[in-house]
Amino acid sequence: MNTKPLNYKDGKKEIQAIPKKGEAMGTCATLNRKYICCNVQVLKSVHNCPFECSYCFLQNYLNDGATKSIDDIGTLIEEVKEKISREPRRLFRIGTWELGDSLALEGSTGQAAGLVKEFAGLGNAVLELKTKSDCVDSILNLNHRGRTVISWSMNTEYIIKTEEHRTASLEDRLQAMHKTANAGYLIGLHFDPMIFYAGWGKDYEKLVNQVFEAVLPDRVAWISIGSLRFNPEMKKKIENNYPDNRLTCAEMVLGDDAKMRYVKPLRANMYRSLYNSLRRHISKDNLIYLCMERRDVWDKVFGYHPDSIEHLDSLFAQSLYKRFGLINEP
Numbered sequence: 001m002n003t004k005p006l007n008y009k010d011g012k013k014e015i016q017a018i019p020k021k022g023e024a025m026g027t028c029a030t031l032n033r034k035y036i037c038c039n040v041q042v043l044k045s046v047h048n049c050p051f052e053c054s055y056c057f058l059q060n061y062l063n064d065g066a067t068k069s070i071d072d073i074g075t076l077i078e079e080v081k082e083k084i085s086r087e088p089r090r091l092f093r094i095g096t097w098e099l100g101d102s103l104a105l106e107g108s109t110g111q112a113a114g115l116v117k118e119f120a121g122l123g124n125a126v127l128e129l130k131t132k133s134d135c136v137d138s139i140l141n142l143n144h145r146g147r148t149v150i151s152w153s154m155n156t157e158y159i160i161k162t163e164e165h166r167t168a169s170l171e172d173r174l175q176a177m178h179k180t181a182n183a184g185y186l187i188g189l190h191f192d193p194m195i196f197y198a199g200w201g202k203d204y205e206k207l208v209n210q211v212f213e214a215v216l217p218d219r220v221a222w223i224s225i226g227s228l229r230f231n232p233e234m235k236k237k238i239e240n241n242y243p244d245n246r247l248t249c250a251e252m253v254l255g256d257d258a259k260m261r262y263v264k265p266l267r268a269n270m271y272r273s274l275y276n277s278l279r280r281h282i283s284k285d286n287l288i289y290l291c292m293e294r295r296d297v298w299d300k301v302f303g304y305h306p307d308s309i310e311h312l313d314s315l316f317a318q319s320l321y322k323r324f325g326l327i328n329e330p
């Protein structure tokens with residue numbers, strides 16, 4: 001038997017079905033009280049990803065390159081049920097994208113379809129499947145009962161081509177989004193990571209226009225905006241794995257969460273520009289948030305900030321109730 005560990009890229013080529021070992025559900029690894037975080041819970045049901053985004057934090061995180069997918073959905077759901085039953089008054093948002101892409105492996109595993117069916121029967125949880133793929137066919141005809149949000153990580157055509165290798169093209173993502181919204185799912189939009197380059201302003205504006213040609217704003221459950229960030233030690237790995245990347249030459253500063261980011265005025269400028277483009281399409285009711293940002297940056301972009309992580313969490317529940325009638329069911 002070959003016991004040599006797979007390297008980061010080789011591990012993306014083969015998928016192993018594995019049983020659940022230990023706890024799979026927990027707090028998002030990036031939660032940090034110095035920033036406003038959205039308090040999503042994560043279900044680690046996939047480990048590694050067939051795609052190759054040059055900025056992907058997995059290249060710094062996974063030391064066993066193999067791509068793994070948990071195949072016993074029943075045990076995953078038992079853990080979810082046990083944990084959400086401890087706080088019956090809270091509406092949990094639970095995402096499966098912490099260590100990979102929620103739908104990229106769907107053609108081989110069928111895991112996402114299994115989870116959608118299970119979440120349809122849960123009273124106080126919403127599943128978020130987040131992807132850069134167009135692999136939606138297995139979920140289109142399911143009775144999801146509005147308990148799953150299908151989200152896309154969106155970026156400009158230029159960034160998809162230069163930094164998000166092997167992911168679905170922008171056009172394919174938009175077509176998949178259109179089909180999914182027509183199947184009655186709510187859609188999540190994550191403009192993250194925004195990446196600075198010559199022409200970013202016009203390109204992100206065009207991206208927003210293209211998105212709202214594919215999906216109506218009143219089918220969008222939530223929208224996040226974030227910018228490029230990574231641990232300092234990742235710089236070398238990015239340069240080794242993706243020598244043609246254009247990420248690591250930008251001016252960046254170290255934050256309290258030990259991640260490098262663009263300087264604050266640039267981040268605020270990029271977010272404001274995207275927010276202004278979004279506001280031409282969406283109403284005040286659409287929930288928009290910044291991912292892993294400081295209170296003063298929220299103020300600069302939106303003119304307010306949530307009081308706490310828990311406050312932002314409650315804004316999600318209020319918005320889902322007010323806009324879509326989604327309630328906790330006993």
Ligand code: SF4
Nearest residue numbers: 049051052053056100
């Ligand atoms: S889609 Fe996500 S998990 Fe997959 S390579 Fe890109 S950033 Fe990493």
